[in-house]
Amino acid sequence: MMAAVPQQSGEATLLRAWADRMEVEQFLFREAELADAHQYTDWQALWAKELVYWVPANADDVDPARQISFIYDNRARLEDRIFRLNTPFAHSQRPRPRLVRTVANIQLVDYDSSRGGTVTSRVCIGETRRDENNIWMARVKHVLVREGGKLLMKEKHVFLAKNRASIGNLTFLL
Amino acid sequence: MNQPAIEWIRPASEEMISELVQPGRVHSRIYTDPGIFELEMDRIFGRTWLLIGHESEIPNPGDYKLRRMGKAPVIFVRGRDNTVRVLLNRCRHRGAQICEEETGNTRQFTCWFHGWSFENTGKLLGVTQPEGYGHALNDGSMDLTPTPRMDNYRGFIFASLSADGGSLKEELSLATSRIDILVDASPTGQLMLDAGAHKTSYRGNWKMVGMDGYHPNYLHSSVVAAWKRNEDSGVGSTHRDDPYSDGSLSRTRDLGYGHCQLDLLNHRLKHYERQCEFYRKFPGGDDYIAAMHRAHGDRATLLIAAGGDPHVGVFPNMQIINNHLRIINPISVDYTELLMIPVKIGGMSNELNAERLRQHESFYGPCGAGSPDDAEMFERVQVGMHAEVNPWIDLSRGIEREKVDTDGSIVGQITDEVTQRGQAKRWAQLMKGK
Ligand code: FES
Ligand SMILES: [Fe+2]
Numbered sequence: 001m002m003a004a005v006p007q008q009s010g011e012a013t014l015l016r017a018w019a020d021r022m023e024v025e026q027f028l029f030r031e032a033e034l035a036d037a038h039q040y041t042d043w044q045a046l047w048a049k050e051l052v053y054w055v056p057a058n059a060d061d062v063d064p065a066r067q068i069s070f071i072y073d074n075r076a077r078l079e080d081r082i083f084r085l086n087t088p089f090a091h092s093q094r095p096r097p098r099l100v101r102t103v104a105n106i107q108l109v110d111y112d113s114s115r116g117g118t119v120t121s122r123v124c125i126g127e128t129r130r131d132e133n134n135i136w137m138a139r140v141k142h143v144l145v146r147e148g149g150k151l152l153m154k155e156k157h158v159f160l161a162k163n164r165a166s167i168g169n170l171t172f173l174l
Numbered sequence: 175m176n177q178p179a180i181e182w183i184r185p186a187s188e189e190m191i192s193e194l195v196q197p198g199r200v201h202s203r204i205y206t207d208p209g210i211f212e213l214e215m216d217r218i219f220g221r222t223w224l225l226i227g228h229e230s231e232i233p234n235p236g237d238y239k240l241r242r243m244g245k246a247p248v249i250f251v252r253g254r255d256n257t258v259r260v261l262l263n264r265c266r267h268r269g270a271q272i273c274e275e276e277t278g279n280t281r282q283f284t285c286w287f288h289g290w291s292f293e294n295t296g297k298l299l300g301v302t303q304p305e306g307y308g309h310a311l312n313d314g315s316m317d318l319t320p321t322p323r324m325d326n327y328r329g330f331i332f333a334s335l336s337a338d339g340g341s342l343k344e345e346l347s348l349a350t351s352r353i354d355i356l357v358d359a360s361p362t363g364q365l366m367l368d369a370g371a372h373k374t375s376y377r378g379n380w381k382m383v384g385m386d387g388y389h390p391n392y393l394h395s396s397v398v399a400a401w402k403r404n405e406d407s408g409v410g411s412t413h414r415d416d417p418y419s420d421g422s423l424s425r426t427r428d429l430g431y432g433h434c435q436l437d438l439l440n441h442r443l444k445h446y447e448r449q450c451e452f453y454r455k456f457p458g459g460d461d462y463i464a465a466m467h468r469a470h471g472d473r474a475t476l477l478i479a480a481g482g483d484p485h486v487g488v489f490p491n492m493q494i495i496n497n498h499l500r501i502i503n504p505i506s507v508d509y510t511e512l513l514m515i516p517v518k519i520g521g522m523s524n525e526l527n528a529e530r531l532r533q534h535e536s537f538y539g540p541c542g543a544g545s546p547d548d549a550e551m552f553e554r555v556q557v558g559m560h561a562e563v564n565p566w567i568d569l570s571r572g573i574e575r576e577k578v579d580t581d582g583s584i585v586g587q588i589t590d591e592v593t594q595r596g597q598a599k600r601w602a603q604l605m606k607g608k
Binding site for chain 2: 055057058059062064065066067068069070071072076077080081083084087089090091092164165166167168169170171
């Protein structure tokens with residue numbers, strides 16, 4: 001839980017740990033809001049230049065070099081994805097679903113505010129489209145980097161609870 | 175041109191089927207009526223050859239995958255004797271499904287209801303408290319039931335729930351040479367379907383998954399636009415220069431037996447050099463091209479240009495599209511599951527095969543740029559068809575310009591509904607019990 005707090009936790013260290021946590025939380029909450037609101041371009045701006053956006057299929061531990069995923073985007077593929085979603089012709093997102101996601105269980109693992117690091121969390125996304133409701137639950141791993149003073153996503157891995165099940169339309173931003 | 179509602183009589187008579195499938199149009203009830211669906215399970219999925227999978231999906235003794243044949247759950251398994259079988263997933267005692275895990279490796283299947291167990295060959299291994307039966311049950315009479323027929327075409331395993339009917343070769347007919355386009359994309363003839371699968375679903379009838387050369391430029395305009403930005407993005411490398419325009423060399427084909435094809439081969443052949451260039455961007459690209467020429471001589475050019483994609487539908491439950499093998503599982507009249515299994519090609523480097531996976535993900539699966547939009551349309555059609563004042567689905571496009579080609583297939587322009595008519599014809603024939 002307090003993985004970011006060093007052993008010799010004086011008051012200053014504790015404060016720094018809280019400040020780090022606040023910054024990371026705010027970042028993840030902002031990301032969640034942009035994704036929920038289908039603000040594709042703004043969401044894309046949260047990514048570092050080199051990136052991996054990964055949603056494995058069939059199991060959590062597949063090897064993307066040898067097995068398929070739902071999403072295994074580098075920058076070029078992510079830009080294609082966002083380009084398409086921004087056209088009026090992404091029909092599986094027309095009408096757009098209403099999304100409400102909760103990000104919780106945030107843990108700063110191996111994190112340093114000057115460079116960034118790994119953050120894990122849990123997400124629960126409620127999706128309502130037309131008269132259909134879906135719940136998407138996942139474990140999430142972010143690798144954040146600090147570039148030019150700003151936190152950015154370098155990697156995001158989304159381990160869907162139902163990545164083995166039959167899935168229909170999952171074209172919004174996870 | 176309102177039509178009177180059709181008198182609804184069960185069981186469906188030959189006359190009724192003829193009324194539902196007419197030249198150039200079909201009645202929407204064939205997609206919406208639960209009674210028709212039940213009849214399909216019997217007369218189509220209960221009789222024809224169905225694709226089960228590819229033998230490379232279960233490479234080792236004990237490997238298995240769960241599959242479906244219409245409503246029947248089956249186990250696609252390689253036994254300890256290294257023989258591939260298709261066994262009905264049903265305990266011989268009181269019928270419990272005997273294997274639950276979708277994929278795995280096992281020496282035996284145990285039914286936990288009363289504890290009977292079976293070898294991975296299907297042979298009955300043990301019955302709890304066997305003295306309760308007056309005679310021994312392990313004489314072969316209580317083994318797991320194999321499908322009445324099973325056959326293999328170049329590694330693709332097919333089975334039939336009916337003991338009679340034409341041979342696989344006969345019923346695949348012209349589709350065999352299309353399956354060859356994929357198998358021969360490997361200089362060694364080796365395919366590896368070991369990269370997992372996308373299992374997707376939509377709320378629509380199974381027959382909507384067809385071969386339609388009319389829709390890509392319209393429905394998939396978001397993807398076409400992405401190819402314009404970068405023509406190698408996604409599956410763009412095999413779709414250069416608009417293969418879906420009627421001015422292209424692409425054709426639609428009705429191959430008989432309900433099999434149909436978007437024949438993009440001649441269009442792709444024009445881009446052979448650029449396909450080679452694309453392969454050369456990856457380590458092993460040159461080796462692959464050279465190996466193809468050594469293995470296939472004059473045919474290599476076409477095979478390389480095709481990229482292993484015959485774009486063929488094998489009626490009723492199989493398709494080979496772009497980089498994947500697709501299995502169509504009808505669940506109910508308005509719900510369908512699709513299994514999309516990417517194919518890796520023996521003789522291609524790991525990098526080339528990884529690129530095939532990335533191409534597949536770009537368009538297919540629940541997060542792809544293409545198939546979710548297809549599914550969206552199938553769902554809209556399923557809803558729209560309930561407006562039955564005029565119940566006809568029009569499939570007449572190109573009916574006046576289609577021709578019979580030298581190989582016996584019916585051929586039309588790429589946007590023509592030759593493929594849909596071919597499927598409807600076979601559907602009607604089977605549904606009449608012929
Ligand atoms: S139903 Fe399988 S042991 Fe009884
Ligand atoms: Fe499509």
